[in-house]
């Protein structure tokens with residue numbers, strides 16, 4: 001309904017690194033897979049309602065087999081009613097643009113998590129070239145002089161300026177999903193002026209929180225050259241409010257306890273993350289170990305189920321983290337485990353959306369302990385899954401979600417003693433208090449869905465478009 005009010009003239013283009021659909025070759029034939037998450041749901045709804053095109057990197061094993069010569073996915077392979085245009089990146093392009101510049105340099109630069117950005121001229125040159133390829137695809141897909149272009153994230157920071165150079169009247173709505181860095185941190189990035197010019201060529205530049213906006217404004221104010229015309233605003237991203245299943249909790253308990261062999265009576269703490277050094281997984285494990293050490297009666301009564309999806313493994317800090325997490329989990333299990341009881345259940349094998357929802361429903365507390373996080377949608381998904389009004393959210397002060405979810409138990413994840421105490425407080429919280437806190441957080445998430453996020457961004461873009469006459473007319 002929110003999106004139906006908009007009229008983008010059927011010329012709307014989403015551009016992102018990851019695609020909303022990938023195709024894999026399996027022994028049973030080609031299967032399409034849709035990554036979990038609200039962003040795809042919301043932007044597909046925008047495209048389905050308005051008509052348009054999504055441009056993204058094609059990385060599935062059967063992606064080429066499902067496309068025509070120009071990279072358009074053949075209609076019978078695409079459930080949505082929009083065009084999906086895939087871009088084929090070479091291994092060298094992925095290494096320079098995605099692993100090198102986006103995740104080796106920008107990601108650690110933007111997250112305060114103790115990993116040094118790797119600043120290599122060759123990676124920047126590759127990033128620029130690949131951004132140009134995405135921008136060229138946008139121009140090729142545009143059906144008018146004034147398309148609405150939705151640019152996603154830090155992989156594509158130069159795309160707004162590159163599109164603007166070819167389509168001066170385009171309505172370019174860029175969303176930066178990760179924390180925006182402090183001016184003094186950004187000052188370490190040798191190509192910051194070009195990066196900022198790229199972003200500020202947008203019509204609207206969206207960030208997650210008021211804090212990100214303040215940092216963006218400071219960085220903009222510090223630029224020597226004219227800063228470009230982008231309207232900058234905070235648009236906290238969210239999830240699609242799921243179908244509510246109040247009776248699903250008991251079934252989820254049974255499934256999760258069977259699947260991960262959790263004995264009856266053992267209470268469950270939960271972590272769900274990508275295996276990423278920004279997520280505070282090591283700190284969480286240390287705090288859990290401290291909790292068991294300081295509360296010996298709890299050994300045998302509470303376990304931590306840590307779901308950690310591996311990724312970005314071409315980069316050394318990710319491989320190191322994977323090793324550290326496994327070693328730490330093993331050490332805790334040897335120290336506090338016993339026959340029939342493993343304190344840490346580490347699951348790195350991937351879990352589908354239904355499996356993750358089961359975990360949310362089966363746990364007593366969800367621990368979101370990011371060292372820094374743009375938003376963190378796990379926090380919102382957990383709250384949305386608890387129609388039974390039970391469960392406690394322990395939430396890092398450094399996650400964007402903490403600005404909205406005021407009834408979570410706030411923690412500084414670097415303070416291991418305080419984190420251990422928060423685990424104790426979560427496990428001891430009376431059901432009445434759990435219910436009151438959960439109800440308040442659920443009201444916030446139900447109201448501020450990802451559809452509202454998309455609608456606000458598009459409405460602001462439409463308003464900006466209406467306010468500025470087309471160059472052809474002017």
Ligand code: F6P
Nearest residue numbers: 017018103153177178311312374
């Ligand atoms: O947080 C930024 C982000 O791009 C998210 O939108 C997404 O969940 C994640 O990083 C994906 O990382 P990758 O595409 O590298 O697996």
